[in-house]
Amino acid sequence: MPDLEHEEGSKITSITVQKNNTKRYNIYVNGEYAFAVHEDILVKYQLLKGKELNPEEMREILAAEELNRAEQYALRYLSHRPRTAKEMFEYIIAKGFQTAQSDTTVKKLIDKGYINDEAFAEQWIEERMRLRPRGRYLLFQELTSRGIDEGIVEQKLSQILNQEDEIAMIEQLIQKKFRGHTFESEWEMKKKIIPFLQRKGFSLNHSLSAISKIKKEYGL
Structure with a gap:
């Protein structure tokens, strides 16, 4: 690779498409391979055969290419499922990019x-309620551990998961988990069921309310 930082009169002499990635291009300067860029950078900086590049322009192009690479990684990461800002930042850092590059990419x-x-928290709560019921406490921990601001989590929980919904979820969980079980007393029922519910993040008060509502189904 030519020393582009110190070489004056650097001219693009050839541009070729990469065989394994048609969105990336190899740039040759003064007859030698110099660097590769994504097509977005090729277009943005109008990189054409015969174009002269000075060291300052080269630094700008290479910096822009690094940011573009970070963004391409990020978009592939997002293709699997939504991500929080914290998850994305940590992922880009793990790919070897600098803090400033990661921060810029996330902001973009x-x-x-x-x-x-906010949308992530809302979707997470709604999917949990529908597919894998969790109580308010566990939902709060799950979302804040992913870097979502506590205030956002509290707001979404208040908007989506009211007391009646949570008690109804508890009733459904009990009926599914303990279908066919028999209990000799209400105390035995609470002893077996409440620890199960607490592991799923439900409060004691809501758990007791749900048990009180369905205990007759167990002959209590």
Whole structure:
């Protein structure tokens, strides 16, 4: 690779498409391979055969290419499922990018609407309620551990998961988990069921309310 930082009169002499990735291009300067860029960078900086590049322009292009690489990694990561800002930042760092590059990439994705912690929290709570019921305490821990602000989590929990919904979820969990069980007393029922519910993040008060409502189904 030529020393582009110190070489004056650096001229692009050839541009070729990479065989394994048609969105990336190899750039040759003064007859030698110099660097590769994504097509977005090729277009943005109008990299054409015969274009002269000075060291300052080269630094800008290479910096932009690094940010573009980080964004491409991020978009692939997002293709599997939504991510929080914290999850994305940590992922990009793990890929070897600098803190500033990771921070810039996350902010760009937020501005584009690809990352939205409020929407993530809302979707997470709704899916848990529908598919894998969890109590308020566990939902709070799950979301804050992913970097979502506590205030956002509290707000979404208050909007989506009211007391009646939580008690109804508890009733359904009990009926599913303990279908066919018999209990000699209400005390025995509480002794077996409450620890199960607490592991799923449900409060004692709500658990007791649900048990009180369905205990007749168990002959108590």
